[in-house]
Amino acid sequence: MKLLTFVREGEYRLGVKLDGGVLDVVGASQHQPDVPSTIEQLLKGGAAARAALQDLVERSRDAETELLDEAALTLAPCVNHPGKIICVGLNYLRHARETNSEIPEYPILFNKFTNSLAGHGEAVPLTRESDQVDYEAELAIVIGSTAKHVDKSSALDYVFGYCNANDLSARDLQMRTSQWLLGKSCDKFLPLGPYVVTSDEVGDPNRLAIRCEVNGEVRQQSNTADMIFPCDEIVSYVSRFMTLEPGDLILTGTPEGVMLGRPADQRAYLKDGDMVTVEIEKLGTLTNRMVLER
Known part of the structure; x- marks a missing residue:
């Protein structure tokens, strides 16, 4: 399934992208308590919530339920209440080489916070404290079940799905100290979406084409197969x-x-007015306009 979050009457609502448009889960379910109304409820509800949603989708198809026009929706971050946002640095071989960095022996971990989340189509303010904001197209993993000390062989069983992410980075702030946090966690510096695509539809996440465009010009074009880890x-x-x-x-x-x-x-x-697009195979297209911070 392709899942999205949209804003209706000031609230986040779960949507399912179908061939003819977007299924409004709340509207279609008429607030049935077993059907999750948000992505957070779906993720935390486990197998029962997923089964209830799948059943609703099938019943809606049979009943030819009216679908929403996706282009008319205001989208929110496709995952909007993550408990943790963990990031891996220098994880593509060619990226490590282009920055003259040593190939890491272990994954380099840092974090962002929920203030950095932004949805597809949302304007992203370029912080007035930096004039060196950079784009970073990334594949994001969405965890679906509790994982502790899991083996590599079974690790992907704990993944719910994947989505596009743009790890915007203020390079001058990032490099002020040995800790990257400041340059990574400015407001709306993590556009996410438009969809969470479930792992069964994505297949092998380590074989996906990934690209970034700025104002239509291709800046990044690679494949997740180039990941070091x-x-x-x-x-x-x-x-x-x-x-x-x-x-x-x-x-x-x-x-x-x-x-x-x-x-x-x-x-x-990046400068005022720039349009940045991240596209990963099977995950759709994430686009945001950069604007000067007021």
């Missing part, structure tokens, strides 16, 4: 140190092509 290894590794819970996000790193990888005199960082 693949998705199953990342989930297993993180679970050794902290319990992963349903709804947690893991960003898996960005490929080559970021501004930071260019010579200093050739770096054209």
Whole structure:
């Protein structure tokens, strides 16, 4: 399934993308208590919630339930209440090389916070404290069940699905200290979506085409096969140190092509009005406009 979150009357509502439009889960279910009305309820509700949603989708198809026009919806981050947002740095071989970095022996972990979340189509403010904001197309893992000390061989069994992410980074703030947090966690510096696509539809997450465009110009074009630490290894590794819970996000790193990888005199960082698009195979397209912070 392809799942999204949209805003209706000031509330987040769960939608399912179907061939003819978007199924409004709340409207179709008439508030049946067993059917999740938000992505958070779906993720935390386990197998029972997923089965109830699947049943609703099938019944709605049979009844030819009226669908919403996706283009008319205001989308929210496809996962909007993650308990943890864990990020992996320097996880693409060619990206490590373009930045003249050593190939990491272990996954480099850092974090973002929920203030950084933004939805598809939402304007992203360029913080007034930086003039070096960079794009980073990334595959995000959405955890679906509690994971602690899981083996690599079974790690993907704990994954609910995947989505597009843009790990926006203020490079000057990022490099102020040895900790990257400041440059990574400005408001709305993590556009996410438009969909969470369930793992059964995605298949192998380590073989997906990934790209980023700025104003229609391709800046990044690679494949998740270039990751140094693949998705199953990342989930297993993180679970050794902290319990992963349903709804947690893991960003898996960005490929080559970021501004930071260019010579200093050739770096054209994001500016007011720039349109940034992240597209990953099977996951749709995530687009956001950059605007100057007021």
